Structure formats: structure tokens, C-alpha cells
Amino acid sequence: MKIAIIGAGAMGSLFGGILAGSADVCLYDVNEAHISEINKNGLLMSRGEEKRYVKVRATTNPEEIGTVDAAIFFTKYTFMDSALKDALACIKEHTVVLTLQNGLGCMDILKKEIPENQIYYGLTAYTSDMKGPGHIELTTKENVGTYFWAADDQVSEEARELEKVMQKAGFNIQITKDVNEKIWRKLMVNCSENTLCAILRLRVGQLVNTQESFEILKRIINEISDVALAKGIMISREEGLKYVMEVSQAVEHHLPSMALDVMKKRKTEIMCLNEAVIEEAKKYGIETPALEITAQMIRAIEKNYEGQAF
Numbered sequence: 510m511k512i513a514i515i516g517a518g519a520m521g522s523l524f525g526g527i528l529a530g531s532a533d534v535c536l537y538d539v540n541e542a543h544i545s546e547i548n549k550n551g552l553l554m555s556r557g558e559e560k561r562y563v564k565v566r567a568t569t570n571p572e573e574i575g576t577v578d579a580a581i582f583f584t585k586y587t588f589m590d591s592a593l594k595d596a597l598a599c600i601k602e603h604t605v606v607l608t609l610q611n612g613l614g615c616m617d618i619l620k621k622e623i624p625e626n627q628i629y630y631g632l633t634a635y636t637s638d639m640k641g642p643g644h645i646e647l648t649t650k651e652n653v654g655t656y657f658w659a660a661d662d663q664v665s666e667e668a669r670e671l672e673k674v675m676q677k678a679g680f681n682i683q684i685t686k687d688v689n690e691k692i693w694r695k696l697m698v699n700c701s702e703n704t705l706c707a708i709l710r711l712r713v714g715q716l717v718n719t720q721e722s723f724e725i726l727k728r729i730i731n732e733i734s735d736v737a738l739a740k741g742i743m744i745s746r747e748e749g750l751k752y753v754m755e756v757s758q759a760v761e762h763h764l765p766s767m768a769l770d771v772m773k774k775r776k777t778e779i780m781c782l783n784e785a786v787i788e789e790a791k792k793y794g795i796e797t798p799a800l801e802i803t804a805q806m807i808r809a810i811e812k813n814y815e816g817q818a819f
């Protein structure tokens with residue numbers, strides 16, 4: 510099976526590196542230094558002291574990818590429009606197009622160019638960091654869960670084949686309709702911890718162990734639960750909080766990606782997280798003051814990267 514990874518940063522390289530064991534993979538990315546290092550020495554995948562180099566095809570030229578059976582998107586939401594435009598070179602009528610990116614909205618961008626019966630969406634519990642050109646570090650155990658489902662609720666033979674190839678490569682992956690509930694649980698984590706750690710400059714453990722920030726976190730989770738329930742996704746406020754606390758305890762020292770984005774003065778993924786949930790809430794007339802104020806604070810931080818007082 511031919512598979513293209515569109516956006517081969519921390520997560521794309523992780524998926525491409527693992528898949529290279531059971532498929533013909535091509536990594537596509539606009540980062541010249543990263544791609545050239547992979548072509549020169551292979552992709553370095555490390556976890557603590559463990560290190561391995563993976564030989565995998567990589568390019569910055571979308572015309573060089575060739576037609577693929579599956580295209581897996583792993584850019585940040587902010588680069589989806591341009592990545593999709595580039596990726597059209599390798600996507601044909603039979604290609605399964607899969608987004609495993611965080612938040613809501615990547616699927617809607619795909620729908621602008623790709624027929625719905627080719628689109629699949631989901632999430633993964635894997636985490637990874639970019640250490641430098643050609644080098645990624647896995648920050649979760651191997652074989653944590655990855656899940657996806659069809660945009661039109663009809664799972665094709667080609668998608669089943671992708672599932673098989675991914676399982677053969679070692680992924681604990683499942684095509685499941687359950688994916689919406691998992692996505693909304695992950696949204697609860699990302700919309701509360703990512704924004705609050707970025708605004709308050711705290712690690713996850715500090716955030717949940719400080720009474721005042723914990724109270725804001727709870728308000729965000731409550732609002733997301735209200736929207737989820739209105740959509741028929743059954744996650745109560747109590748279950749949501751329990752889930753977020755379980756995740757937090759496992760990653761006390763973690764600095765979420767939005768905190769890193771703010772630290773490095775990059776555009777954040779706020780539009781596919783808090784802002785996307787606010788848009789959903791409007792459809793049901795649900796008020797979301799905590800989501801709104803945190804989204805506005807992130808926007809204000811982004812707008813003033815160059816003029817911060819201290």
C-alpha cells in the first residue's frame with residue numbers, strides 16, 4: 510500500500526516512521542532541513558535512551574509523491590488549506606484521506622476539495638516532539654490507541670485495508686463510530702489545559718493543583734459537556750472532569766503544544782479548539798463564557814507577540 514504523510518513534523522514523522530515497516534511511505538513536508546536530513550541519514554526516532562534510524566522516502570515537492578492509496582494529514586490546523594492544495598497532487602478517486610489532527614475543523618477543510626466518501630477522521634493518543642531536523646522523540650508508550658471513522662458513515666474496503674496495514678505496522682488502531690465521543694473527550698483536555706497552560710505559563714500539574722486555575726478548568730469542561738450533550742455525545746460534566754484529571758495525572762510535567770506555540774511566538778490552534786466549540790455552542794443557544802474569555806486571551810497574546818511589555 511502506498512501512503513503519503515502530509516505534514517511530517519512530530520506526529521507525521523512518527524506515523525510515517527512506524528508505517529514504513531509495512532507500507533511504501535512518502536513523507537511530504539515544507540521543512541527543507543528536516544526532509545533533507547531524513548533523505549541523508551534516515552529518520553531518527555528516539556524514546557529516552559532507545560534510538561532507531563528508519564529509512565523512508567521524503568520530499569518537499571508534492572509532484573514527487575506519486576499517486577497514493579492513503580494520505581494521512583498531520584500539519585497543524587493553521588496550515589491545512591495550503592497542505593491540502595499541495596496534497597491534491599497525490600490524491601486520486603480511490604485514495605483514503607485521513608485526518609488524525611487535534612480539534613474540530615480539519616475535516617471541513619478536506620471537504621472543500623475531497624468527496625465525503627473518501628474522508629476519514631479520528632484521533633490518536635500518541636504524542637511526539639520534534640527534537641531537530643530529522644529527529645523526533647516519542648513521548649508515549651508504543652501501541653496507545655488510534656481511532657477513526659468515515660465522514661459519510663460508510664467504511665470502504667480501502668479504509669479497511671488501511672486499518673489492516675496500520676495494525677500490521679504495530680498500531681493499536683480501530684475503525685469505530687465511537688470516535689466522536691473520544692474526540693470530544695480529547696477536546697475537553699485540549700481546550701482547558703492547552704489554553705490555560707499557555708495563558709498562565711504553567712505545566713499541567715501546576716494548573717490542576719492550583720485552586721483558582723482548577724476552577725476555570727472546571728468551567729471550561731462544564732461548557733464543553735453542555736455542548737457535547739446537546740449534540741447527543743454523552744459525556745456528563747462529572748465524567749469529563751474525571752477524564753481530564755486522569756489524563757493530567759499521567760502528564761504532570763507536560764507543557765501542552767499551545768504553551769509551546771506561545772513560547773515560540775507561533776500561531777496557535779485556538780480556532781480548531783475553543784473557538785470551534787464556541788461556534789458549535791451557538792447552534793444550540795448555549796453560553797460559553799469561559800471558552801470565550803480564554804480564546805480571546807490567546808488571540809490577544811498572539812496579536813502582541815512583537816510588543817509584549819515583559
Ligand code: NAD
Nearest residue numbers: 516518519520538539540583584588591592610611636637
Ligand atoms: P508539527 O508542527 O511538529 O508538524 C507539522 C508539520 O507540518 C511541520 O513539520 C510543518 O513544516 C508541516 N507543514 C506546514 N505546512 C505544510 C504544508 N503546506 N505541506 C506539508 N507540510 C506542511 O506539529 P505536530 O505536533 O506534529 O502536530 C500535528 C497535528 O497533530 C496538530 O493538529 C496537533 O494538534 C496534533 N497532535 C499533536 C500531538 C503531539 O504530541 N505533537 C499529539 C496528538 C495530536
